[in-house]
Amino acid sequence: MAARLSATGTGNALELRGVTKLFGALAAISDITLSVRPGERRAVLGSNGAGKTTLFNCITGDFRATQGTVRFFGENISEFSAHERIRRGLRRTYQISLLFTGLTVLDNVYLACCGVSRGRFSFRRPGRNDALMSSAEDLVRVVHLEDIRNRVVAELSYGQQRQLEIAMALSGAPRLILFDEPAAGLSPAERSELIEILTGLPRHMGYIIIEHDMDVALRVAESVTMMHNGRIFKEGNPAEIEDDPEVQALYLGRGHE
């Protein structure tokens, strides 16, 4: 144990070494080496097809990486299945909302709370003072959905569904959350609400956020990783990335001021 800890040394929340994912001959990501400190807030930028979502899938175990190791708070989780990684404090949201549309808002969050607790096999319906249900109520409040918590998810607006995704990622005791384009398709008003929710998260919860909207990404992140063609292209703080001429040429285009 001690040897293993000293081998990783740094005490990072997340540490990737040479992570590669091949789909046949196509390398969706290749040789990604990345470390995220506990509580760090990181944005991942990159054009379509840069491998951002594949990177997320390899971290959470939706896909197993072809090569390389993934360490989560020092523990090698490369061979773990998705649910084992989630139970260790990793969370994620999906680019396309994957919600249970026939259930109410509260039940969706309740289900997320069950998944990371021992109550997941319970045959008992939640009672009036159910601990999981009350933590679900709290999370619904965090994402400002308390007024519609008994509404069926299918009736919610797109923006509300995105907020619900975030609430579900906050269930239990998350240590690192991966947000996959949470702002995509949101109105300007909903975007500022999203920024408020993200910046209002407790400091010990680190996150990695994939975001196309530079304004959102640079306001909610302390560090930025640029990806291009499945590789890490640049890393730095938001100001450096924004001013980098290569990044501007590659990603921001000429029209960006």
Add this chain to the structure above:
Amino acid sequence: MTVAAQNDLGGRPEPRSGTSAAAGTVAVLAPWYERVPGAYWIVGFLLLIMPLLASDFTLFQIFGWTFILGMIALSLMLLAGYGGMVSLVQMTVATLAGYMIAIFGTSAITGISLGWPWWITIPLALIIAMIFGTAVGALAVRTEGIYTIMITLAIASAFFYFTRQNYVIFNGFSGFNGVLPPKLFGVDWRSAKAFYYLTLFWAAVSYFVVLYISRAPFGLALQGVRDNPRRMAALGFNVFAHRVAAYAFAALIAGIAGILLTWQSAQVSPGTGGIGPVIDILVITVIGGTRRPVGPFIGAFIYVILKTFAIDILISMGLSGDRFQLLIGISFLLIVFFSPDGILGLWDRWNENRRRDPLTGQAVVREGGET
């Protein structure tokens, strides 16, 4: 939980009044007996006083058999409706439980039956049925869709041929006869009225337990696994374990039904779990509908009525009585043709249409009243 809680996760939300959902905080709830829909009281009352109305034959043969087949189909409905896994092994699990009480308990085959008391044999039979169901589940959940059906059918056929050829334990072709329920409390449980209440009790228990867990974490998660296994894994659920657990629970229900079935006919033989009965359970479940736990019981009732009276109908029409399977097959085709989701689907659509304005087609909002 509010009234807006649905029966199926993936399904479209039904056009409900919306008042309960929009109300936000739920006001003081009425006492539970006022919240139980009227239909439950009526059906429950009718079933309780049925022995006053019906003949012994109807009680024992029609209702007793309906409740038993309904329970086995209910175990399939749990797997197929909530879990998205069509298992053809439920009748086999029931048959196995029947064999176990015959082998460990008493039967006319005294050379094999061990004659142990009922309070050992019944739990033992259920545990063995659950172990078998769990093992089959662990194998079957590695497959999806048509392959699940094929692998469970293969196991069911293997069990059928094994019991037919094994004489040391299963007594081969003839199986066991004289398997009688214990005379508990001095009651002859095979008398029509007693057997009616015995099967009604267990059918009601299974029905309400399945209904109850459909909204408990286990049932919610099972429906979540059906709709989106990847998402459930990303919420920390072990999808494999959850599916296997559903098989184990379904095996318990099928096992109880299997014991009752063995007591009803006082015998168990390879034919009890033959390919015909195995398919019949699927037919019953599809006829009734897999959306809600009541479906399998509706399907079982229709099946039992057809099976019991088809011969009389055919003979009265001047046809040969041994073509009753044809009548069952045609009814099955008709129901599936007009309503792929069974009688329950027909009922739901009729209910929905009834709530529409016949001229505009708009949904008419009514206060409460619906189940």
